[in-house]
Amino acid sequence: MKTVIVVLIFCLAFIVTMVGQEKFSTKTGEINFEASVPSFEEVKAENDNVSAVLETATGNFAALALMKGFRFKVALMEEHFNENYIESSKYPKATFKGKIHDFNFSQLENEKKYVIKGTFNLHGTNKTMEVPSTISKRDGKIWVSTQFILKPEEFNIKIPSIVSKKIADQVNVSAFFELKAQ
Amino acid sequence: MLILLVVIGGYVAYNYMYQDHRNIQSETSHIEITAPYLLERFKKEDGASLLNQTITVTGTITSIEEGAITLNESVYASFPKIIPKVKVNDKVAIKGRCIGYDELFGIVKLDQCNLIKLPQ
Numbered sequence: 001m002k003t004v005i006v007v008l009i010f011c012l013a014f015i016v017t018m019v020g021q022e023k024f025s026t027k028t029g030e031i032n033f034e035a036s037v038p039s040f041e042e043v044k045a046e047n048d049n050v051s052a053v054l055e056t057a058t059g060n061f062a063a064l065a066l067m068k069g070f071r072f073k074v075a076l077m078e079e080h081f082n083e084n085y086i087e088s089s090k091y092p093k094a095t096f097k098g099k100i101h102d103f104n105f106s107q108l109e110n111e112k113k114y115v116i117k118g119t120f121n122l123h124g125t126n127k128t129m130e131v132p133s134t135i136s137k138r139d140g141k142i143w144v145s146t147q148f149i150l151k152p153e154e155f156n157i158k159i160p161s162i163v164s165k166k167i168a169d170q171v172n173v174s175a176f177f178e179l180k181a182q
Numbered sequence: 183m184l185i186l187l188v189v190i191g192g193y194v195a196y197n198y199m200y201q202d203h204r205n206i207q208s209e210t211s212h213i214e215i216t217a218p219y220l221l222e223r224f225k226k227e228d229g230a231s232l233l234n235q236t237i238t239v240t241g242t243i244t245s246i247e248e249g250a251i252t253l254n255e256s257v258y259a260s261f262p263k264i265i266p267k268v269k270v271n272d273k274v275a276i277k278g279r280c281i282g283y284d285e286l287f288g289i290v291k292l293d294q295c296n297l298i299k300l301p302q
Binding site: 025027028049051052053062063064066067068069074075076078082088089092093 | 198199200201202203204230233234247248249250258260279281282283284285286287289291293
């Protein structure tokens with residue numbers, strides 16, 4: 001009898017950890033940003049190799065973008081972005097770690113608005129933010145999309161005055177993740 | 183004379199401003215390295231010198247996804263074009279640009295990849 005109980009407890013503990021650790025993830029999330037100023041050259045880049053992990057039991061969400069993975073239309077702009085502004089050799093990645101407010105995996109279905117509260121780490125600087133996002137569940141996948149604004153100055157990114165007119169001081173960021181069960 | 187200078191100056195400036203993107207596949211590889219060793223170098227924080235470099239990585243395919251393959255569960259290589267016909271367990275060599283270490287998955291990522299040695 002005693003052994004049966006012990007085995008049962010072990011099984012239960014195992015099941016609980018299994019459920020607790022269910023993760024949805026992707027390595028091909030997309031992040032776009034645009035800091036264009038009207039009548040100047042478009043300042044826009046895309047990274048479609050962004051990693052993200054969502055823990056369904058807790059609503060914990062983490063994303064990681066390698067800065068060198070951002071592609072611009074103009075090669076020189078990409079070079080300046082990497083070398084002068086974001087300093088991608090010194091700070092190769094940007095991360096976000098946070099928690100989705102009121103997240104309940106079992107109720108996830110149609111598109112619904114959520115707020116993800118968490119910390120951005122970009123250019124070696126941390127900033128806590130609340131990010132509005134739309135999350136839905138379709139075809140066994142979780143779809144997360146979000147749009148928000150970042151300000152370079154808040155991450156200690158200095159834009160030289162010579163080009164500051166051509167780069168918006170508010171950067172529009174949008175991200176999209178199609179997360180599959182791991 | 184002045185007009186000529188302006189035209190030449192303009193041409194040079196335009197070419198500087200709108201120079202072509204790097205063509206990774208026409209560049210010579212900075213290093214040839216196995217997939218597990220490449221990951222090891224980034225884990226030991228000895229990978230910074232490889233960032234943004236064109237490198238050749240050899241290894242065994244452990245998974246194939248849309249537009250990307252993983253070597254030895256250590257290196258994730260994304261392809262701009264469709265991946266040539268390969269299967270899991272094939273031994274291949276990939277040439278691409280090293281963009282860094284992804285600590286969420288514990289892998290090194292490469293983009294603009296191409297298979298340079300197909301499985302035999």
